[in-house]
Amino acid sequence: MADCLFCGIVAGSVPAFVVADEPAGFAFLDTRPVFKGHTLVVPRTHVAVLADLPAADLAPFFGLVQRLAVAVEDGLGAGGTFVAMNNKVSQSVPHLHAHVVPRTKGDGLRGFFWPRTKYASDDEARSYAEKVAAALG
Numbered sequence: 001m002a003d004c005l006f007c008g009i010v011a012g013s014v015p016a017f018v019v020a021d022e023p024a025g026f027a028f029l030d031t032r033p034v035f036k037g038h039t040l041v042v043p044r045t046h047v048a049v050l051a052d053l054p055a056a057d058l059a060p061f062f063g064l065v066q067r068l069a070v071a072v073e074d075g076l077g078a079g080g081t082f083v084a085m086n087n088k089v090s091q092s093v094p095h096l097h098a099h100v101v102p103r104t105k106g107d108g109l110r111g112f113f114w115p116r117t118k119y120a121s122d123d124e125a126r127s128y129a130e131k132v133a134a135a136l137g
Contacts, residue, residue, distance in 0.1 A: 001046040006095035010044055017122075017129035020068065020136055024060035027068055029129050030099070032116045034109065037076045037102040037128045041065050047096045049087040065098045067136060075135030076128070078102035082109065 001007050008014035009028055016028035019039050030038040043061055047053050053061060069081045082101040088094075103109065119125035 004046055004095050005093050006042045007046050017125045019129050019132045024064040029125055034101045037072055039068055039100045041068055041098045043096055048094050049096055068100045071132050071135035072100050072102050075131040076102050079104045
């Protein structure tokens with residue numbers, strides 16, 4: 001879709017810190033992360049919400065989400081991950097995306113009130129993307 005931010009990222013016309021580029025999906029760092037290393041996973045084709053994802057794409061897409069949950073934990077030394085998806089309400093970009101957020105005990109995340117942070121620089125963001133990508137294998 002021409003005016004979709006995430007379609008632009010997948011196409012390479014919008015810059016992003018890429019973590020994974022696979023047939024099953026595309027993953028990149030959230031520009032307003034809950035915690036550093038917060039990764040978004042999107043289908044390569046424009047799909048607005050989970051209900052629109054073709055059944056044949058479910059297993060490959062969620063397989064990538066599952067692998068990224070492990071990679072975020074392993075690559076960043078996190079204690080675990082929080083994996084979430086909004087459909088329509090609170091969906092800031094109308095392109096299906098899963099959030100994979102690194103977690104540590106005592107990190108302050110409570111319920112769905114997500115504090116946001118920023119990367120100190122593009123180099124710092126790139127280093128987080130590279131760590132998760134390397135752990136993804």
